[in-house]
Amino acid sequence: MKNNGKSIVLEKAPMVSIIMPSFNCEDTIVESVNSVLSQTYKNWELIIVDDASTDDTWRVVSRFVDEYDRIKAYSNSENKGAGWCRNFAIEKARGRFIAFLDSDDLWKEDKIEKQISFMLENNYALTYTYYQRLDGSDVLDIVKAPLETDYNKLLFSNVIGCLTAVYDTKKLGKRYMPLIRKRQDMALWLHILKDIPTAHCLPEVLASYRYNNGMSSNKLKVLSYQWELYRKVIGLGLMKSLFVFSVYAYKGFLKHR
Structure with a gap:
């Protein structure tokens, strides 16, 4: 695994736990999971928590679990919200690094490889990247972010896209999202930035966000x-x-x- 002319031996690469809540996403989750399976970085686990879907999402997820040992899945008996699902997955996580990917979003195949190298080489605890917004298969725009942000700056604008964020439990311990229906991710970044001076951006487009206009x-x-x-x-x-x-x-x- 190479980044900026340096390399990390894959066999010694730390595990990344990928957190994925799901709800009624049978049409998109296959592509999202496949974007994890295609990662060039191989030491990962994917933890899916289904939030009482009423479509065929759970059946789709179960097929992945049956085929891949690195994919674990849990199903709620009632809808509890994305924040609860993410926290449950974080609790189950075994990896040093926690990454987030929703069940309708996508990663570039070298996303984790580049980002973990970026964090290890620079001793960063929380990082994020650029991403693109999709309308169907069409790219709407590229969402760029400042090279670094801190607590006071983030209060005014959430520049950290959840689908791009990774944090290091070795430096921060496990950190959880507040149980609110929206803005859980921004709240988590703010809580982390009370304890570290800055979060840092890897300025490359490494993820795709499906824009829901409604x-x-x-x-x-x-x-x-x-x-x-x-x-x-x-x-x-x-x-x-x-x-x-x-x-x-x-x-x-x-x-x-």
């Missing part, structure tokens, strides 16, 4: 989740919440114009 278009609901994050989860005071929320909303307006 979900993304409900801006008022999204903003309500963001307000809940600032006030109830992060615990910001009223005045600071108003300031940070205003900047966040304005940046979102500019982004989606």
Whole structure:
């Protein structure tokens, strides 16, 4: 495994635990899992937690489990939300590194290889990458991120795409998401950034996010989740919440114009 002219012996490469919640995703999860199976980095496990799907998702997942020892799967008897599913998978994880991939998103085949090399060579605890947004098979745009971010910067804009994030349990221990319906990932990054000075970006497009126009278009609901994050989860005071929320909303307006 090579990165920036250096190499890591694959046999000694640390395990990466890949966290995948699923819900009614029979049409997309096969491609998502296949993007894990095609990784050039081989020391990984995939933990899928199905959130009481009502379609054939569980049957599809079960076929993967039967065929591949490195894929583990669990099924909820009732819908508990993506945050709960991710936390359950993190609890089961055996790897040094925790990575996240939703059941409708995709990774480039060298995503984990490049990112783990990047983290080990630079002694980073939390990293992320660029990604592209897809509408079907069409690329809408490339989402770039700053080369580093800290707690105060992240408050105003979540530049860490969940499908690109990896954190190191050797440095941070296992970290879990708050049990809120939305914005769990941003809350987790903020909690981690209270304990480390910065998170770092590998500036390459290594993942693909499927853009859901219907979900993304409900801006008022999204903003309500963001307000809940600032006030109830992060615990910001009223005045600071108003300031940070205003900047966040304005940046979102500019982004989606």
